[in-house]
Every structure is written in structure tokens, then in C-alpha cells.
Amino acid sequence: MKRTFSHFFAALIAAAAATTPLVSHATELDAALACGESAHRFIGDLADQQLIDPEPMRVESNSINAFQPARGERLTAFGFSVFAVVGYEQDDPLFKRGKGEPLAKSAYGAVVFGNTEKVQAVVTEAGSNAIVHHVGPHITAIFCKRK
Known part of the structure; x- marks a missing residue:
């Protein structure tokens, strides 16, 4: 799983660096990353509010779909800048299926710039049970997964 995440998020870094806008306001994703909702609700709400591009910029073989913030929007998670949100929910037309085995029936999260x-310290302090995954130097994924 670690290798798949690392390759996937390395590609996201390149895509996000080219499209990350400079803006003054931010939308916080902290409450959603307490892991109490479905991927459909997390991604669907962000798309409905036009905070993310509703078309995934990448679909990984494990079916995780990556969405970039909409032009002019800035998202944060626990105080860290978000450059992509990710998600997948089985049998949900909001998400595209990858060629391999899906990571989970429902999974979602945010990829942030941060050590x-x-x-991990901030997520733990906030009481979230999200999985914190090292992606690369100063790139970290905060991930909620349902079995």
C-alpha cells in the first residue's frame, strides 16, 4: 500500500504545483477529516460548493480518485494547505473505478503540504482517527477509510 500511495501522490505533486492558485481565504476540512462521513458526502459536498473540480485529475489503480481545488479556492486541513482531495466509494457514479482492487468500499482524505x-501530532490532538501517511518530503496524506 505504501508504494502505491507514494507513486500516486508523487504524480499529484507535479499536477498540483502547476495549478495551485494564490488566494486569501481558506475553507477548512478539519471536521470532515474526523472520519465520520462517507467518501460520497465528502467529495460531493466539496463539488456542490464548487470548492473542487468535480472531474478527477487522476484515478489510481486502487480506484482512489484525486480532485484538485477549484481555481481560486484554497483548502486547509488542520492548518495545512491542501493541494488535492481524494476519495472513492464503491458503486458510486461520482467516482471512476481503477483497474485494480479498490482500496476500500469508502475512503477519502486530503493531501497536504506538511511534515x-x-x-500526525495535530490530527491526534484534534481527536481524529484519520490515517496519516508519509508521501514524500513535506507531503502527507490524511485519510479516512471504511471497511
Whole structure:
């Protein structure tokens, strides 16, 4: 799983760097990353509010879909800048299926610019049971997964 995440998020870094706008306001994703909702609700709400591009910029073989913030929008998670939100829910037309085995029936999260240890500390302090995954230098995924 670690190798798949690392390759996937490395590609996201390149895509996000080219499209990340400079803006003054931010929408916080902290409450959603307490892991109490479905991927459909998380991604669907962001798309309905036009905070993300509703078309995924990438679909990984494990079916995780990556969505970039909409032009002019800035998202944060636990104080860290978000450059992609990710998600997948089985049998949901909001998401595209990858060629391999899906990671989970429902999974979602955010990819942030931040040191993994610092992100883990803040997520733990907030009481979230999200999985914090090191992606690369100063790139960390905050991920909620339902079995």
C-alpha cells in the first residue's frame, strides 16, 4: 500500500504545483477529516460548493480518485494547505473505478503540504482517527477509510 500511495501522490505533486492558485481565504476540512462521513458526502459536498473540480485529475489503480481545488479556492486541513482531495466509494457514479482492487468500499482524505510528524501530532490532538501517511518530503496524506 505504501508504494502505491507514494507513486500516486508523487504524480499529484507535479499536477498540483502547476495549478495551485494564490488566494486569501481558506475553507477548512478539519471536521470532515474526523472520519465520520462517507467518501460520497465528502467529495460531493466539496463539488456542490464548487470548492473542487468535480472531474478527477487522476484515478489510481486502487480506484482512489484525486480532485484538485477549484481555481481560486484554497483548502486547509488542520492548518495545512491542501493541494488535492481524494476519495472513492464503491458503486458510486461520482467516482471512476481503477483497474485494480479498490482500496476500500469508502475512503477519502486530503493531501497536504506538511511534515508527517507535525501533521500526525495535530490530527491526534484534534481527536481524529484519520490515517496519516508519509508521501514524500513535506507531503502527507490524511485519510479516512471504511471497511
